[in-house]
Amino acid sequence: DQQVKQNSPSLSVQEGRISILNCDYTNSMFDYFLWYKKYPAEGPTFLISISSIKDKNEDGRFTVFLNKSAKHLSLHIVPSQPGDSAVYFCAARKGGSQGNLIFGKGTKLSVKP
């Protein structure tokens, strides 16, 4: 039973355009969401997070949107750069649950020059 789903295994975008990565979840107990980026042979790197009391959080080129009624979140990268090419993981945590992140299976983003 996959509680966090990233339905697009891959995404290809032109440099300078917007990248939109999507994530759906099923558990309404999740109240904190994070996005990580992962390069091959490295551990995931934290990008941005959002709590369920917000619907948007912005950090530089990265913006995360949360739609609680649809149980959907998305990560927008504007403008996309070739260095953004990596696997992006969406993760969620239940309220009051320390340490246990539930991850999606990732979306591989390729940004073409």
Next chain:
Amino acid sequence: KAGVTQTPRYLIKTRGQQVTLSCSPISGHRSVSWYQQTPGQGLQFLFEYFSETQRNKGNFPGRFSGRQFSNSRSEMNVSTLELGDSALYLCASSLPGGARETQYFGPGTRLLVL
């Protein structure tokens, strides 16, 4: 500030053996979590330690165990290795900030079981 470090980075073992992986968290971080990453299952939570106590546990068999020391360093052990245990094992550390804490990952230990 140094990041999360994991040793060894690569390991080859045979079925039936046991293995111990080590993780040193970011200075000041007291919570350490372990995850297994495989191509088929993605990143799956193993367990989390805080103040030398296991606080959370994922759905893995008892062959997977861990511990945390007083300096917050953590080890995980896998006994009676199986071929399916071949994976990237990731350690993540965080401040004890409750459910809104951010976890920071180490580079992982790549385990190959032959």
